[in-house]
Amino acid sequence: xxxxxxxxxxxxxxxxxxxxxxxxxxxxxxxxxxxxxxxxxxxxxxxxxxxxxxxxxxxxxxxxxxxxxxxxxxxxxxxxxxxxxxxxxxxxxxxxxxxxxxxxxxxxxxxxxxxxxxxxxxxxxxxxxxxxxxx
Numbered sequence: 001x002x003x004x005x006x007x008x009x010x011x012x013x014x015x016x017x018x019x020x021x022x023x024x025x026x027x028x029x030x031x032x033x034x035x036x037x038x039x040x041x042x043x044x045x046x047x048x049x050x051x052x053x054x055x056x057x058x059x060x061x062x063x064x065x066x067x068x069x070x071x072x073x074x075x076x077x078x079x080x081x082x083x084x085x086x087x088x089x090x091x092x093x094x095x096x097x098x099x100x101x102x103x104x105x106x107x108x109x110x111x112x113x114x115x116x117x118x119x120x121x122x123x124x125x126x127x128x129x130x131x132x133x134x135x
Contacts, residue, residue, distance in 0.1 A: 002091035009054035
């Protein structure tokens with residue numbers, strides 16, 4: 001059985017990371033640690049450290065990307081919650097065996113070298129949950 005270790009990050013959909021930093025940085029005094037574009041997800045991410053977790057700002061690189069579609073439908077805001085797990089392959093196998101609806105049955109590459117997978121919001125009472133494993 002896999003173990004959820006902690007909340008890894010909150011994914012916040014924004015139209016522009018640099019503009020969003022006027023709040024996160026100027027108002028809250030937080031600093032952007034790094035930005036990375038993940039072409040496979042049509043997203044640029046900006047990570048802001050917060051104690052032992054992160055705020056992940058998500059900016060779509062194309063209007064038809066998942067974050068672009070999310071913003072078009074819902075506006076800017078929390079797009080997902082990510083949990084760090086000890087073994088993502090075991091987590092996906094356990095959840096699939098338990099009948100939990102998965103978006104990803106196999107982990108994929110995420111920002112910062114993490115392996116990630118998403119659970120379907122219909123299985124989680126409306127929350128897009130991401131599982132991530134850092135090597």
